[in-house]
Amino acid sequence: LTIKRVVEEIGAKRVVIDGINNFKFILNDDTKVFEHVNILAAYLVSRNITTIFTNEVSELMGSSTISGDGTSIIMDSIILLRYVEIESKIKKAISVLKMRGSNHDKEIRELVINKKGIEVKLPFIEYSGLMSGNPVKTPVQAFEEAFS
Known part of the structure; x- marks a missing residue:
C-alpha cells in the first residue's frame, strides 16, 4: 500500500x-x-x-x-461539522458524537473560522432540532420571547 x-x-x-x-x-x-x-x-x-x-x-x-x-x-472519536440555518443565516456547528473512553461534551456548539483562527463558541442552547435541519426555539426560549 x-x-x-x-x-x-x-x-x-x-x-x-x-x-x-x-x-x-x-x-x-x-x-x-x-x-x-x-x-x-x-x-x-x-x-x-x-x-x-x-x-x-x-x-x-x-x-x-x-x-x-x-x-x-x-x-475512536467522531466530530461532526455541519451547517445549520438559524434565523435565516447559515452558521457552522460542531459536535462530538463519539469519543471512546470519555464522557465528552455533548453540546452542539457554534464554530467560527475567522482571521483570529478557529473559535468554538457557546452551545446553541436556544434551539432544538439543529441536527434534523429543522431548528426551533426551545419552549423556554419561545415563552420568554413571547412574554418579555
Missing part, C-alpha cells in the same frame, strides 16, 4: 486521510471500504500514529448518516 510506504519513508507521526469518500469511489463496495479502512487504521495505530479520517456527507443540511459503510465503529 502506497500510504504505508510514504508513512515509513517520512517517519510520519500524524496522518490525515481526506477522505474515506475516496475509498468509496475507488472500491465501490462498502464491505471492501470497511476492510481497507480497518486495515489502514490498525496499521497506523500499531505505529502509534495519530490519524484523522475525514468523511464528506452529501447533505448540506438536515439529517444524514455518518457512514453507510460501517467505518464509524473503527474510529
Whole structure:
C-alpha cells in the first residue's frame, strides 16, 4: 500500500486521510471500504500514529448518516461539522458524537473560522432540532420571547 510506504519513508507521526469518500469511489463496495479502512487504521495505530479520517456527507443540511459503510465503529472519536440555518443565516456547528473512553461534551456548539483562527463558541442552547435541519426555539426560549 502506497500510504504505508510514504508513512515509513517520512517517519510520519500524524496522518490525515481526506477522505474515506475516496475509498468509496475507488472500491465501490462498502464491505471492501470497511476492510481497507480497518486495515489502514490498525496499521497506523500499531505505529502509534495519530490519524484523522475525514468523511464528506452529501447533505448540506438536515439529517444524514455518518457512514453507510460501517467505518464509524473503527474510529475512536467522531466530530461532526455541519451547517445549520438559524434565523435565516447559515452558521457552522460542531459536535462530538463519539469519543471512546470519555464522557465528552455533548453540546452542539457554534464554530467560527475567522482571521483570529478557529473559535468554538457557546452551545446553541436556544434551539432544538439543529441536527434534523429543522431548528426551533426551545419552549423556554419561545415563552420568554413571547412574554418579555
